[in-house]
Amino acid sequence: MMMANTIRPEPSTKTGERLLDVKGLTIEIETRNGPATIVDGIDLHVGKGETLGIVGESGCGKSLTMLSMMRLLPNKIRVTKGEANFAGRDLQTMSNSELRKVRGGDVGFIFQDPMTSLNPVMRIGQQLAEPLIYHRGMSKAQARKRAGELLRLVGIPGAEERLDAYPHELSGGMRQRVMIAIGLACNPQLLIADEPTTALDVTIQAQIVDLVKDLRDKLGMSVVWITHDLALIAGLVDRINVLYAGTVVEDAPVDALFANPSHPYTQGLLASIPKLSDERSIRLSSIGGTPPEPGRRPKGCPFAPRCPLVESICHDSVPSLEGLSQNGSHRVACFVAQRKLEAA
Amino acid sequence: MSVVPMTDTAVEIEPPVSLWRDAWHRLRRNKLAVFGLAVVVILAFTAVFGPYLTPYDFLSQDLNSRNLAPSLSHLFGTDDLGRDVFSRVVYGTRTAFLVAIVVTFIAVVIGVTLGALAGFFGGWLDRIVMWLTDMTMSIPNLLLVVVINASLKSPITSWMESRYLATLNPLYRETIWVDFLLVFGSMALISWPPYARLVRAQVLSIRSRPYITAAQALGLTNRIILMRYVVPNALGPLIVAVSAGLGTAMVLESAFSFLGVGVNPPTPSWGNMISDGLRVWQHYPHLLAAPAAVLGLASVAFSFLGDGLNDALNPRGAK
Numbered sequence: 001m002m003m004a005n006t007i008r009p010e011p012s013t014k015t016g017e018r019l020l021d022v023k024g025l026t027i028e029i030e031t032r033n034g035p036a037t038i039v040d041g042i043d044l045h046v047g048k049g050e051t052l053g054i055v056g057e058s059g060c061g062k063s064l065t066m067l068s069m070m071r072l073l074p075n076k077i078r079v080t081k082g083e084a085n086f087a088g089r090d091l092q093t094m095s096n097s098e099l100r101k102v103r104g105g106d107v108g109f110i111f112q113d114p115m116t117s118l119n120p121v122m123r124i125g126q127q128l129a130e131p132l133i134y135h136r137g138m139s140k141a142q143a144r145k146r147a148g149e150l151l152r153l154v155g156i157p158g159a160e161e162r163l164d165a166y167p168h169e170l171s172g173g174m175r176q177r178v179m180i181a182i183g184l185a186c187n188p189q190l191l192i193a194d195e196p197t198t199a200l201d202v203t204i205q206a207q208i209v210d211l212v213k214d215l216r217d218k219l220g221m222s223v224v225w226i227t228h229d230l231a232l233i234a235g236l237v238d239r240i241n242v243l244y245a246g247t248v249v250e251d252a253p254v255d256a257l258f259a260n261p262s263h264p265y266t267q268g269l270l271a272s273i274p275k276l277s278d279e280r281s282i283r284l285s286s287i288g289g290t291p292p293e294p295g296r297r298p299k300g301c302p303f304a305p306r307c308p309l310v311e312s313i314c315h316d317s318v319p320s321l322e323g324l325s326q327n328g329s330h331r332v333a334c335f336v337a338q339r340k341l342e343a344a
Numbered sequence: 345m346s347v348v349p350m351t352d353t354a355v356e357i358e359p360p361v362s363l364w365r366d367a368w369h370r371l372r373r374n375k376l377a378v379f380g381l382a383v384v385v386i387l388a389f390t391a392v393f394g395p396y397l398t399p400y401d402f403l404s405q406d407l408n409s410r411n412l413a414p415s416l417s418h419l420f421g422t423d424d425l426g427r428d429v430f431s432r433v434v435y436g437t438r439t440a441f442l443v444a445i446v447v448t449f450i451a452v453v454i455g456v457t458l459g460a461l462a463g464f465f466g467g468w469l470d471r472i473v474m475w476l477t478d479m480t481m482s483i484p485n486l487l488l489v490v491v492i493n494a495s496l497k498s499p500i501t502s503w504m505e506s507r508y509l510a511t512l513n514p515l516y517r518e519t520i521w522v523d524f525l526l527v528f529g530s531m532a533l534i535s536w537p538p539y540a541r542l543v544r545a546q547v548l549s550i551r552s553r554p555y556i557t558a559a560q561a562l563g564l565t566n567r568i569i570l571m572r573y574v575v576p577n578a579l580g581p582l583i584v585a586v587s588a589g590l591g592t593a594m595v596l597e598s599a600f601s602f603l604g605v606g607v608n609p610p611t612p613s614w615g616n617m618i619s620d621g622l623r624v625w626q627h628y629p630h631l632l633a634a635p636a637a638v639l640g641l642a643s644v645a646f647s648f649l650g651d652g653l654n655d656a657l658n659p660r661g662a663k
Contacts, residue, residue, distance in 0.1 A: 072560055074552075104563035111561075117554040121576045130572075131562045182562065 018085075019190055019222050020046040025082035027061070027068050027246070029294055036295030039065055039246035041082060043321070046190065051216060051223040053233045053254070055269065056243035060291055062226045063112070063194045065246075070103055070192075087189065105135040108183035110193040114175035114200070118167040124151075124178055125163030131185045150181040154211060173204040177211070184215060190222045197232065209236055231273050234258065239329075242266045245291050245302035248321060252330040262324055262337040264307050301334070309336045370656040377652020383645035391441035394434035429634050432612040436635060439613045440642065443527060444593040448586060450532035455539025456575065456582065462540070463547030464570055473544070477537040485534045486599070492530040493605040497522070523607055531596060535589065542585055546578035553577075580657035584650050591646025598639055614639045 027039035039061040046052045054062050067073050069084040069091060084091045086102060094102075103109075111117040119127055128150055129143035138146065144163065151159035154177040167175055176196060183191055193212060197205035213236050216223050225233050230240075240257045242250040242265060250263040261267045268287040289306035298304055304314040313335050322338050324330045332338065371377050462473035500522050508516035550556065551574065559569045594614075601607055601615025614635040621632030 067557070070561065072557055100563040100565065102563070103561055109558065109561035111554055111558055113554055117558045119555045119559065119573050119577070121579075122572065130559075130564060130568075134562075134564060134568070179558075182558075 017048050018045045019048045019050075019087060020044070020224070021085040022065070022069060023083050023085070025065065025069065025084055026080050027064060028078055028080050030076045030078070031295060033295065035078075035080075037246070037297065038077070038294040039068075040297070042243075042247055044241055044248060046222050046224055048189075049220055049222055050239065051225065051237045053230075053237035053240040054224060054226045054243055055228065055230055055233075055240055057228055057269075057291065060243045061246035062228075062243055065243075066192050066194060066224065066226060070107065070109075071099060072103075101135065104131045104188075105186050106189050108186070108188035108191045110176070110179050110183045110191065110196040112195040112198050114172055114179050114196075117179055118175060120167055122166075123163065124165050124167065124170070128163075128178070128182055128185055131182065135186045146185070147181075150185055151178070153184070153215070154178070154181045156181075172200055173207065176200060176204075176208055180208070180211065180215070184219070187219060188221060190224065191216070193223065193225045195226055195228070197227070197229075205232060209233065212236065230269055242269065245297060247302060247333065249303065249334065250332045251321060252324075252332075256325065256330045260330070262330070262332040263303075263334045264309050264336070265303050268308075303334075311336060367653075367656040371652050374652040374655060376648045377656070380645040380648030380650075380652060383641060384649055387437055387642055387645070388441060390434055391438045394437055395431075398431035398434050399428065429617075429631065432617060433614070433634050433638055436612040436614045436617060437638070437642075439607055439611060440594045440597060440639075442524075443531070443597040443607070443613075444590045446524075446528050447531040447535055447593045447597075448589050450528065451535035451589070452539050452582070452586060454532065454536040456543050458536070459540035459543030460547050460570060460575055460578070463544040464551055464566070464574060470544075473540065477540050480534065481537045483534075485596075486603070488534055489530040489600055490603065490605050492533070493526050493600075497526055500526070523611070527597065527600065527605075527607055531593065531600070535593065535596075539582070539585060539589075542581060543575075543578055546581060547574055550574050550577050581654075583657060584654040587653055588647055588650035591643045591650070594639065594646070595643050 022042060022044040024041040024043060025039060026037060026041050028035040028037050042061070042065055044052070044054075044065070054066075056062050064073070064077070068077060068079050071079075071091065079092055082092075086107065089098075091099060091102065118124075125144055125147045128147035129138075129140065132138045132143040132146055133140065136143075147163055148160045151162055156162055156174060156177050162170070167178070170178065176199075179196070183193075191212070196212075197208050200208065209232060212223065212225070223237075225237060227233055233240075234254060237254050239251070239253050241248045242257075242263060244265050250257065250261070250266045252260075252262075257266065258270070261270050265287070268285075271285040272287065274284055287306055292298060292302055292305070298315070300313075300315040300317055301307070301319055304310050307314065319333045319335050319338070321331045321333045324332050324337070324341055371381075458473045458476070462470040504516045504522060507513070556569065556573055559573045564573075597607070597613065598615030598618060601613040602619045604616075604619070607613040607616070617635035618632060618639070621628070621635065625632040
C-alpha cells in the first residue's frame with residue numbers, strides 16, 4: 001500500500017470554515033451535593049481537513065467534552081449550556097434519529113481501550129458491517145466486501161480471513177486497527193480519536209499514529225486526537241488545544257506551541273517530557289498538586305493554586321482566551337503571559 | 345509514508361474459535377456435565393419418540409394383570425388398573441418435557457424482555473418491573489398455583505362445555521388443553537421473576553461497558569444495541585439458569601400433579617404417578633420407585649448440566 005505520493009490539501013483553518021464548532025459548552029455532573037460543573041464553557045473548533053490535538057492530564061475533561069458533545073454520556077452527566085455545531089447543525093438540539101445519523105455516519109470514533117471496546121460475542125466482520133448496513137444501506141454481501149477492504153486499509157494481514165474472527169483472537173494492536181476500521185467505515189468527515197494508543201505499547205503507538213495520519217491524508221477528513229502525550233502527536237496534528245480543568249488554556253498551531261509555550265501549564269507539560277539528553281540522575285519534572293475536583297473550582301484561574309507564576313489577580317478573576325500572535329492563531333488564557341506580551 | 349505493514353506472505357491464520365466452541369471444549373472435559381448432558385439427551389429422545397417405541401399403550405388396561413412386579417414383559421411392572429408402568433413413565437417424560445420446555449420458554453421470554461428493558465433503560469420502567477418481580481416472588485409459589493388452578497379451572501371448563509353445547513364444535517370438548525393452559529400459565533407466572541432479575545443484573549453491568557458506548561457512537565438504535573450487543577453478552581448466565589430451570593420446572597410440575605393441581609389423569613405425569621404410588625408403596629414399591637427414580641434422575645441431570653455449563657461459559661470462575 002503506497003501512500004507516499006498522496007498530497008495532503010492544506011487544512012482550511014485559515015479560511016475559517018469550521019466543521020466542528022463548540023461554543024460555551026458547560027457540562028455538569030449530578031453528585032450527592034447537587035450538580036457540579038466539570039467542563040465550564042469550553043470553546044473549541046476544528047476546521048475542514050484540520051487535525052486538532054486536545055491535550056491535558058487525566059480528568060481535565062478531554063474525553064468528556066467529546067463524548068457529551070455527541071450525547072454519549074449517562075444521564076448523570078449533562079450539558080447545561082452552550083452548543084456544539086457540526087457542519088452547521090447543533091448536536092445538542094437535534095433529534096435522536098438525526099443524531100444517530102451523525103454518529104458513525106459523519107463522525108467516527110476510536111476509543112481508548114481496544115480490549116473492551118469491541119463486542120466480544122460478535123465477529124469482527126459483522127461489527128464492521130453494522131454501520132455500513134445501517135448508515136449506507138448496504139446489503140450484507142456488500143457490507144462484508146467493504147469490511148474486508150477496510151481491514152486491508154488499516155493493515156491487518158489476511159484481512160478477509162480475519163472477518164470471521166472474534167475480538168479475543170486478536171492482539172491489542174490488531175484490535176485497535178479494527179476499531180479504526182470501524183470508525184472509518186462510513187467515510188466520516190470527522191474522526192474523534194479518544195486516547196487510542198494509551199492501552200498499547202510504544203512501538204504499536206507509533207504505528208497507530210502513522211496509520212491515522214496516512215488515512216487522514218488519503219481520505220481528507222478532520223481529526224480530533226485526544227491524548228495526554230504531547231510528544232506522540234507532535235508530528236500528526238496541525239493545532240493543539242491544551243485543556244485544564246474543563247477549559248482551554250492555550251490554543252496554538254503545533255509549531256508555535258512547541259516553540260513558544262505561553263501558559264505555565266503548557267510549559268509544565270512540555271517540561272515533564274523526558275529528554276534523551278537528560279542526565280540519568282535528573283528527577284523527572286512534574287507539576288505539583290492536582291487539578292481541582294468538580295464542584296471545588298477556585299474562583300479565579302483554575303490553575304492558580306498550582307501555578308509557579310501566580311499573582312494576586314489570578315485568584316480573583318478568570319482569564320479569557322486572548323490572541324498572542326498577530327493573526328490571533330495563538331491564544332492563551334493567562335494574565336501573566338498576556339501582560340508579558342503587552343510589555344514586549 | 346508507507347507505514348502500514350503489509351505482510352501478506354506467510355501469515356498463519358488459525359480457524360476462528362468461537363466463544364461457544366471454546367465453551368463446548370471445556371464442557372466436554374467435565375465428566376458430570378457430560379453425564380448430565382447424556383441423560384438429558386436420552387430423556388429428550390424418549391420424550392419425542394418414546395411413545396412410538398413402548399410395547400403397550402399408556403392407557404390400555406389389563407385387569408387380569410394388575411399390580412404386577414417388574415418382569416421382562418413389564419419392565420417396571422403394572423399399576424392397579426393393569427397399565428404398563430414403563431409405558432406410562434415414558435409417556436410421562438413427554439409430559440414433563442412439554443411442561444418444562446413450554447413453561448421455561450414463556451418464563452424466559454417474559455423475564456428476558458422485562459429484565460433487559462428494566463436494566464437498559466432504568467428509571468421508572470426499572471422501578472415498575474422490579475416492583476412486579478418482588479411482588480410475584482413474595483407470594484408463595486404453591487399457593488398461587490393452587491389458587492389459580494382451583495379458581496379458574498371450573499369456570500373455564502364449564503364455559504367450554506357451554507360453548508360446545510352452543511356450537512357443537514368438537515374443539516371445545518378437548519378439555520385436556522385447558523389443563524395444559526392453566527398449568528403452563530400458572531407455572532410461567534411464578535417462574536419468570538428469577539430470569540428477570542438475572543438478566544437485569546447482567547444488563548446493568550453490560551450497559552456500562554465500553555463496547556456499548558462504542559455501539560452508540562456508531563449511531564446504532566437502542567433496539568439493535570439491546571438485541572445484538574447487550575442480550576447476547578448476557579446469555580452465558582442465562583443459559584445456565586435455563587438448564588437448571590428446566591429441571592426445576594419438571595420437579596415443580598410433579599409437585600403440582602402430586603397435589604392434584606397439575607396435569608390431570610389419565611394423562612400420565614410423573615407427579616400423579618408418584619402420588620398414586622405413594623398410597624400403596626408398602627405393597628407395591630415399584631409403583632412409587634419407577635417414576636420417582638426417573639424424576640430424580642432428570643432433576644440431577646439438568647442440575648449437573650447447568651453446573652457444567654456454568655463452568656464452561658464462565659471460565660474465570662471455574663477451577
